[in-house]
Amino acid sequence: MPPYQRFFVGPDSTLSNHRHMIPIVFSFLISLVAAATKQFTMDLSYATVSPDGVPVQMMTVNGQYDYTITVDTGDHVSIIVNNNLNEETSMHWHGLDMRGVPWMDGAGMVTQCPIPPGGSFTYEFNVGDQTGTYWYHAHSHFQETNGIRGPFIIRDPKEPFRSQYDQEFIMTLADHFHVDAKIIFAHYDNPAPSSGLINGLGRVNCDAAKESFCVVDNPLTVFTVEKGKKYRFRVINTSAQAGYRVSIDGHEMTIVEADGYYTNPTVVDSFDITPGQRYSFLIEAKATIQNYWIRAIMEDMYTPAGTTITNGLNLEANAILRYNGAPTTATTSTISPAPTPKSVLDVYTLGELNGMTPATKPTKVRDMILHFLVAGNPANASETIATFTLDSKEQSFVEKQYKLPSTPTLKDLLGTGVDGSQGRVNSVVVEDGEWVNILLVNDDNVDHTFHLHGHAFYVTSAGNMLHKKRRQESTLTTYPRRDSIQVPACSGGIEGSCFQGFVNLLVKFDNPGAWLFHCHIDWHMGTGLSLTFINKNVDKLKDKIPKDFWKSC
Ligand SMILES: [Cu+2]
Structure with a gap:
C-alpha cells in the first residue's frame, strides 16, 4: 500500500458541527456518548465490468460498482483514498x-491538491447532525462518469418516518457509457449514453450498439419484498447528464426525503430526479404477489449538437420489484409500455418537513442575480463556452467562464487572504452568516441542474421569467430545502425568443470556506459552468488546517 497522508480535525471543528444552539458542554457530552469513528478505505483502480452486457473498462472503488458507505449521525469519519488510477x-x-473543515470537500484544485497517481489521502470529517441520503464521487477529470461514485448514507436514530417501514433499499441511477468520458467530452458531438443503469445493471440495445460482444437479456436488479410489509427506497441519481422519471408499476410512492432533508410526505405515482439529486420514498407491498417493473425513463435526452441519438439507446432503465413467491422469470420477459403517469412530483413545491415558511423567512437578505449560458460550437468542447454573469450591488461580472486555478483556491485564500478575491475568475464573495437570495436565470434552451457545495438552499420559487405560469412564493406552505436543483430551460417564446427559466435560491452562507456552485451535468461543468462562493471568514480557519496540507501542490 502506498504511503498516505493523515490529517486530523481538531475538537473545535467537531463541536462546531452542531447546527443548533446546544450549550457547548452538553453538546460535548452528546458527542462522547453517541459519536464513533468509522473508518473506510477506498482503493481506486481499473476493472473490466459489464453492467449492461457489454464488457468495458471502468474505474471502480474497491473493485466494486457503487461501493457504499453507511454511517450514523454524529459519527466521525476517516476515509483513506488510495489512488491506483x-x-x-x-x-x-x-x-x-464539511463544516469547519472545508479542505475536506474534495474539489480538486479548489479545496485540495489533487491526489497524484499512486498517492493517498485521508479524508477526516464529522457528519455532525446531518442525516439522510448522500453520495460521493470523484471531482476530477470526468472520473465520476467513469465509475468513481457511490452512496453515502447517514442513518438517523430519530428519523420521523422510521415506524412507517420495515426495511430499506438503496437505488442508484446512472447513465452508462461504453467509451471513456474524457474521450466523449473531447468529441462532444454525441454524448448519448449507451444505457441506463439501476444499481449497476441495465440492458443495451445489442442490434444498434454494434458491439463485438453483447448480452441480449442482461440481468436486472431485483428488489425482493414481502407482501404486507413497507419499504423505504433511497434513490440517488449519479448520472453524468440523464434526468430520470421514476415509477413502479402498480404502486404509489410517498416521498419523505429530498437531498438529506425530510419533506412533507407527498404521494405520487412518479417523480423526476436530475443528476446529483436524491429522494427517499415509502411504498407498501400490498399488490398481488407478482413482479412489477421499476422504471427510470431518461428525460430531455438531447445531444449538444442537436443531433438524433443514433446508438439505439433505450431511454428506459429497468429493475424489478419482486414479491416473495412471484415467478423468477420476469428478467427475460418483454417490458410492457410504461403506464401514463397521473401524479408527478412537483419538485418546486416539495417543502421541507417543519421547514421555513414564507412567513418565517429572513427579512434581511442580500440579492444577487446570476445568469448562465452555454454557447459556442456544440460539436467541439474546446469551442464551447459556459459563462456566468453576476449582477449585484456589491459585485458584478459579465460572461465569465470558469477555469480551474493553478493554485487551489482555498490555499490561495488561506495564504494571501480574501482581499483580491473579486479578481479571481467567477468568485463571489459573501459575508459569514449572511442570507443571500440568488435569482439563478437560465439563458440556455436546455434544463441545467445546479449543486452548491457546503450548504443547502431553500428554493423559494421557480418558473419562467415573464411567463404567465411564473410561480409565486405564496403557493408554498414550506420551502423545499436541498443542495441540488434543476433550473428550467429558456422556453415558450416565439420567433427565436424564449422566456428564461429561473429558480430563486435562499442560502445562509454560514460555513467559512471556498465552495463550488456548478451545473452537475458533467459535460457542462467541463465547459466552465461553475463559480466559487468565498466566505469572508475563511481566514479564521488558518490555524486549523494541518500544517503540511498543501505539500503535494
Ligand atoms: Cu448544465
Whole structure:
C-alpha cells in the first residue's frame, strides 16, 4: 500500500458541527456518548465490468460498482483514498457540509491538491447532525462518469418516518457509457449514453450498439419484498447528464426525503430526479404477489449538437420489484409500455418537513442575480463556452467562464487572504452568516441542474421569467430545502425568443470556506459552468488546517 497522508480535525471543528444552539458542554457530552469513528478505505483502480452486457473498462472503488458507505449521525469519519488510477483524483462528499473543515470537500484544485497517481489521502470529517441520503464521487477529470461514485448514507436514530417501514433499499441511477468520458467530452458531438443503469445493471440495445460482444437479456436488479410489509427506497441519481422519471408499476410512492432533508410526505405515482439529486420514498407491498417493473425513463435526452441519438439507446432503465413467491422469470420477459403517469412530483413545491415558511423567512437578505449560458460550437468542447454573469450591488461580472486555478483556491485564500478575491475568475464573495437570495436565470434552451457545495438552499420559487405560469412564493406552505436543483430551460417564446427559466435560491452562507456552485451535468461543468462562493471568514480557519496540507501542490 502506498504511503498516505493523515490529517486530523481538531475538537473545535467537531463541536462546531452542531447546527443548533446546544450549550457547548452538553453538546460535548452528546458527542462522547453517541459519536464513533468509522473508518473506510477506498482503493481506486481499473476493472473490466459489464453492467449492461457489454464488457468495458471502468474505474471502480474497491473493485466494486457503487461501493457504499453507511454511517450514523454524529459519527466521525476517516476515509483513506488510495489512488491506483493513472491520473490525479479527489473525492467529493456530495451534500455533506464539511463544516469547519472545508479542505475536506474534495474539489480538486479548489479545496485540495489533487491526489497524484499512486498517492493517498485521508479524508477526516464529522457528519455532525446531518442525516439522510448522500453520495460521493470523484471531482476530477470526468472520473465520476467513469465509475468513481457511490452512496453515502447517514442513518438517523430519530428519523420521523422510521415506524412507517420495515426495511430499506438503496437505488442508484446512472447513465452508462461504453467509451471513456474524457474521450466523449473531447468529441462532444454525441454524448448519448449507451444505457441506463439501476444499481449497476441495465440492458443495451445489442442490434444498434454494434458491439463485438453483447448480452441480449442482461440481468436486472431485483428488489425482493414481502407482501404486507413497507419499504423505504433511497434513490440517488449519479448520472453524468440523464434526468430520470421514476415509477413502479402498480404502486404509489410517498416521498419523505429530498437531498438529506425530510419533506412533507407527498404521494405520487412518479417523480423526476436530475443528476446529483436524491429522494427517499415509502411504498407498501400490498399488490398481488407478482413482479412489477421499476422504471427510470431518461428525460430531455438531447445531444449538444442537436443531433438524433443514433446508438439505439433505450431511454428506459429497468429493475424489478419482486414479491416473495412471484415467478423468477420476469428478467427475460418483454417490458410492457410504461403506464401514463397521473401524479408527478412537483419538485418546486416539495417543502421541507417543519421547514421555513414564507412567513418565517429572513427579512434581511442580500440579492444577487446570476445568469448562465452555454454557447459556442456544440460539436467541439474546446469551442464551447459556459459563462456566468453576476449582477449585484456589491459585485458584478459579465460572461465569465470558469477555469480551474493553478493554485487551489482555498490555499490561495488561506495564504494571501480574501482581499483580491473579486479578481479571481467567477468568485463571489459573501459575508459569514449572511442570507443571500440568488435569482439563478437560465439563458440556455436546455434544463441545467445546479449543486452548491457546503450548504443547502431553500428554493423559494421557480418558473419562467415573464411567463404567465411564473410561480409565486405564496403557493408554498414550506420551502423545499436541498443542495441540488434543476433550473428550467429558456422556453415558450416565439420567433427565436424564449422566456428564461429561473429558480430563486435562499442560502445562509454560514460555513467559512471556498465552495463550488456548478451545473452537475458533467459535460457542462467541463465547459466552465461553475463559480466559487468565498466566505469572508475563511481566514479564521488558518490555524486549523494541518500544517503540511498543501505539500503535494
Ligand atoms: Cu448544465
